[in-house]
Amino acid sequence: MEHQDLNHMLGRLLGPAEPEVGCGVCFDELDRYVEIELAGADADAAIPGLRAHLGGCPACREEHESLRALVGGEQAL
Amino acid sequence: MTAVTLPAVAPMEDAAHQTTLDAQPEPARRLDEESRSWLRDLRAEGATKDEAIVRLHQLLLRAARFEVSRRATLPHLRGSDLDDLANQAADDALMTLQRAIGEILTPHQRRVLVALALNEVPIDVLAESLQTTRGALYKTLHDARRKLRKHLEECGLSLDAWLGETN
Numbered sequence: 001m002e003h004q005d006l007n008h009m010l011g012r013l014l015g016p017a018e019p020e021v022g023c024g025v026c027f028d029e030l031d032r033y034v035e036i037e038l039a040g041a042d043a044d045a046a047i048p049g050l051r052a053h054l055g056g057c058p059a060c061r062e063e064h065e066s067l068r069a070l071v072g073g074e075q076a077l
Numbered sequence: 078m079t080a081v082t083l084p085a086v087a088p089m090e091d092a093a094h095q096t097t098l099d100a101q102p103e104p105a106r107r108l109d110e111e112s113r114s115w116l117r118d119l120r121a122e123g124a125t126k127d128e129a130i131v132r133l134h135q136l137l138l139r140a141a142r143f144e145v146s147r148r149a150t151l152p153h154l155r156g157s158d159l160d161d162l163a164n165q166a167a168d169d170a171l172m173t174l175q176r177a178i179g180e181i182l183t184p185h186q187r188r189v190l191v192a193l194a195l196n197e198v199p200i201d202v203l204a205e206s207l208q209t210t211r212g213a214l215y216k217t218l219h220d221a222r223r224k225l226r227k228h229l230e231e232c233g234l235s236l237d238a239w240l241g242e243t244n
Contacts, residue, residue, distance in 0.1 A: 006171075012194035013174065014229075015222035022219075023212045056222070057215055059200045069147050070140055 020052035026060045034068050177228045186221040193218055 021029075029047050036043040044051040054061045108116070118129035178187060192198040193214070204211050 009195070010171075010174075012197075013178075013190065013222070014226055015219065017226075020219070023215045056219070057200070058197075059211060066144055066147070070143055073143060 015056040016052040018052045019049050020056055021047075021049040022053070023057060023060055026050055026053050026057070027063075030060070030064060030067060034064065034071055037068065038072055173229060173232050174225060177225050181224055181228055182221050186217055186224070189214055189217045190221045 029050055033043045033047050033050050036046050054064050115129065115133070118125050119133070120126070121129070178190065182190065189203070192203050193200055200211050200214055204214050207214070
């Protein structure tokens with residue numbers, strides 16, 4: 001197995017090292033998080049634990065990417 | 078369209094999705110002006126409501142089209158399974174981890190971890206087949222990960238420095 005693949009797998013097995021919020025809090029706060037991010041401010045400081053959760057939860061990460069791309073795309077129009 | 082009772086959530090939130098989350102009351106934070114205006118129009122009667130539903134439909138359609146075109150450009154993720162893990166038995170940390178998965182996790186934790194982290198089953202798919210919620214499954218995954226991390230630390234193996242290289 002490539003080092004990269006091994007890292008990917010270990011990352012998925014062990015998850016984020018730092019404290020994280022759950023999927024429920026993530027869902028409630030994700031829109032605010034994205035708005036803060038796109039405004040160029042420190043979203044991680046504003047909503048602690050959400051960035052870590054996105055690192056550990058592929059489903060929430062995908063929603064974050066979708067929302068960020070959508071809102072960012074709209075702003076760029 | 079017949080009258081529908083709209084849930085008190087922001088327009089981009091999906092009511093079906095909402096039920097899969099941790100049991101929690103509605104968000105305590107105040108809605109922004111745009112969300113309030115959506116709710117006002119959608120809760121109104123007659124033409125205002127009809128017009129708001131049309132606008133919401135257009136917005137969601139635009140979002141869906143945007144997402145479909147965005148996903149078309151994403152590379153497909155590769156799969157991996159427990160055999161890959163077994164083939165890597167030369168590595169101490171991995172062997173320890175493999176043994177820990179077999180020995181210190183509960184059967185439910187093992188099942189959830191293997192499905193989500195190794196076989197890369199989407200969490201919402203697993204939630205549906207186990208008749209549970211994303212929030213509950215993630216809690217199980219989180220507990221399993223903590224257990225494994227703690228175990229690795231007790232064995233004197235911390236992988237964070239290594240994992241940090243590419244993350």
